Amino acid sequence: MGFTLKKLLSSFLMPLSIGLLLFITGLVYLYINQYKKAKIYLSISFLWIFIISYAPFSNAILSPLESKYPTIEKTTTAKYILLLGGDFKGRAHEAIRLYYQIKGAKIITSGYPGSKTVSEALRSANKLIELGIPKEDILMQNEPRDTEEEAINIKNIVGDEQFVLITAAYHMPRAMELFKKHGLNPIVAPTDFLAKESKLTSFPSGMDLRKTEIAFHEYIGSLWNELKWYKNEILD
Numbered sequence: 001m002g003f004t005l006k007k008l009l010s011s012f013l014m015p016l017s018i019g020l021l022l023f024i025t026g027l028v029y030l031y032i033n034q035y036k037k038a039k040i041y042l043s044i045s046f047l048w049i050f051i052i053s054y055a056p057f058s059n060a061i062l063s064p065l066e067s068k069y070p071t072i073e074k075t076t077t078a079k080y081i082l083l084l085g086g087d088f089k090g091r092a093h094e095a096i097r098l099y100y101q102i103k104g105a106k107i108i109t110s111g112y113p114g115s116k117t118v119s120e121a122l123r124s125a126n127k128l129i130e131l132g133i134p135k136e137d138i139l140m141q142n143e144p145r146d147t148e149e150e151a152i153n154i155k156n157i158v159g160d161e162q163f164v165l166i167t168a169a170y171h172m173p174r175a176m177e178l179f180k181k182h183g184l185n186p187i188v189a190p191t192d193f194l195a196k197e198s199k200l201t202s203f204p205s206g207m208d209l210r211k212t213e214i215a216f217h218e219y220i221g222s223l224w225n226e227l228k229w230y231k232n233e234i235l236d
Contacts, residue, residue: 065215
């Protein structure tokens with residue numbers, strides 16, 4: 001129930017959804033001949049969509065997330081490499097690079113099937129095998145639906161041992177919050193950096209809208225976790 005509610009609320013709080021709701025409200029006022037209110041809402045929706053698609057804005061809110069944790073600069077002795085579910089193409093290179101650096105390492109893939117018949121963990125494992133990783137060096141977590149469930153499941157494998165955590169740089173702060181909350185000791189390996197320097201003369205674009213959506217998703221996810229932990233502390 002909590003998982004479904006979280007997904008539902010986050011979809012309505014995404015920046016594009018907010019812009020469309022403002023636009024629809026403006027249209028409603030337009031059709032009922034309340035032109036002043038219609039102009040206000042339509043103007044706000046236009047400005048809102050312009051801002052969230054504007055490179056300086058999207059990079060400004062994404063950059064604090066991506067700059068919080070540095071990339072791995074030295075070889076680690078951790079034996080497990082957790083490849084979090086998500087953008088395989090953007091994250092797999094780091095997993096493979098570290099696998100060949102760490103003697104005897106195991107890569108753990110994660111992710112539930114969702115709307116597909118095969119879990120994301122299995123799909124990622126198959127791609128890694130195609131890229132030359134031996135099947136016996138891949139472990140799969142087929143059940144986790146989100147990062148917190150991934151943290152709970154990995155605890156059963158690594159216990160208190162350190163392990164390498166690979167995920168997108170923008171997702172790393174929220175992932176670390178969850179993993180530390182569950183008593184885990186990850187070594188961060190952020191990848192798939194998206195924030196870039198941008199000029200004030202930049203034009204709005206779909207790519208920058210996507211970056212704004214990603215940043216909102218992470219901030220809302222962190223807020224959701226804080227509220228949930230606060231509620232649990234009160235009940236305890």
